[in-house]
Amino acid sequence: MIEHTTTVQVRWGDVDAAGIVFYPRFFEWYDWGSEALFASLELAWPEAFPKYAIVGVPIVESGSRFVSPARYGDVLTIRSRVAWVRAKTFRMEHEISVGSRLCATGFEVRAWIARPEAPGAPLHATPIPDDVVKRLTGA
Amino acid sequence: MIEHTTTVQVRWGDVDAAGIVFYPRFFEWYDWGSEALFASLELAWPEAFPKYAIVGVPIVESGSRFVSPARYGDVLTIRSRVAWVRAKTFRMEHEISVGSRLCATGFEVRAWIARPEAPGAPLHATPIPDDVVKRLTGA
């Protein structure tokens, strides 16, 4: 199974008045975990999106459980893995922890969305190319 | 059932390079929908949190399905409702749409968390006061 680990430090602007992380930040970090995993597979988004003529890999569904708070100054470990790859979609799973303490687990189902023919035209998922599937599955 | 509707406009800084909303923004809007619903019940967070000696109503679990994209300039309608209230937690459900087109549905399970005795001390959920339960349930 393809996995990747990256770290991020909780910044001053990430926490709310209660001193704990504002929860949408966790989804930014899941996004960042996915981006970092792709980069580790030589599929860095800035190059891969134009190369494969896609607008990106937008989210179809996402969710998270929050187990313990992350606070200002914490160094977070983001562990990301590819849970499955289907014809036009794939699922990422993420764990965020501070040292050995788990803060949150989350997932993202993402679709491979073709660049539309004209700006603003409807977006459609398109088959994930074989070479990308191979990298994402480690096959 | 207690419901509240608010609107928000998609700003330049909310969209990504594909011209569609960066998905963690939806969770910011769910948070905003919850905040607006509380304010409509005379439970505005800036006053209610100190009054009830809580740090806030942090997220235990959250999730979202994304049905169609929101784009720069769209005016979003956020419909929020209280799905249930238990002893120490409650569930919010949200729908975000542009006109009649649904963009996303999401939920948040939140806990009523007492202010800790010392800064940085562990956080614990505490029973939601009766008068708050009544307002949230419309009882």
Place this chain on the structure above:
Amino acid sequence: MIEHTTTVQVRWGDVDAAGIVFYPRFFEWYDWGSEALFASLELAWPEAFPKYAIVGVPIVESGSRFVSPARYGDVLTIRSRVAWVRAKTFRMEHEISVGSRLCATGFEVRAWIARPEAPGAPLHATPIPDDVVKRLTGA
């Protein structure tokens, strides 16, 4: 002089652990003030940028003085005006206050940047069209 006033409420995610607004948010509000002023002149960015074949009106220089803090729950008034318009650039000035209390004053010098011939090509300022100048100056 062309002026426009809009309001925005300080949200939970806008404040830091000290309970006061994280300062980059003020620049997001200046951006929003500029966007709202343009919209009030029938130059809403989502329509105007494609119509005039520009990538947008990126910032050349910006600055702000912070006079008093904005806090969670404050309703901010953003007063924006067009200070001057030159051939390819213009200057916006903004005041943000809570009731009669001034929080911050800021400015933005922005350029009228043509859409590049190819993605990633260098960006160049181009003359602001006469009809836009007229709207921005009220001439």
Place this chain on the structure above:
Amino acid sequence: MIEHTTTVQVRWGDVDAAGIVFYPRFFEWYDWGSEALFASLELAWPEAFPKYAIVGVPIVESGSRFVSPARYGDVLTIRSRVAWVRAKTFRMEHEISVGSRLCATGFEVRAWIARPEAPGAPLHATPIPDDVVKRLTGA
């Protein structure tokens, strides 16, 4: 002169629909540059703020010139230095570049603000302690 260099990668959520960085992000990076410089002096904010009984080092004034765009995927170098230290305030100066190409220069004047006696009480600057001055000036 005390200096510190850190790096940050431009993420998907940092860029706008034009594919270039949304300008308030630069101020988030200046903030981050200041935070990293303090940490390099054993004045990491999460420990230093409680230790010195301050709410933080809020901004009095800030400004930036934007020379060339930063784009999605760019790795930014943030060079930060302490320009001067006065009784209750200090000035940070920052340069952000991609390789040898300068993107932006900015500054922050920050104040040493005592923790208020009661929540919501007015905030006042207080003298920067000698040992902090020594670290910031390298004296």
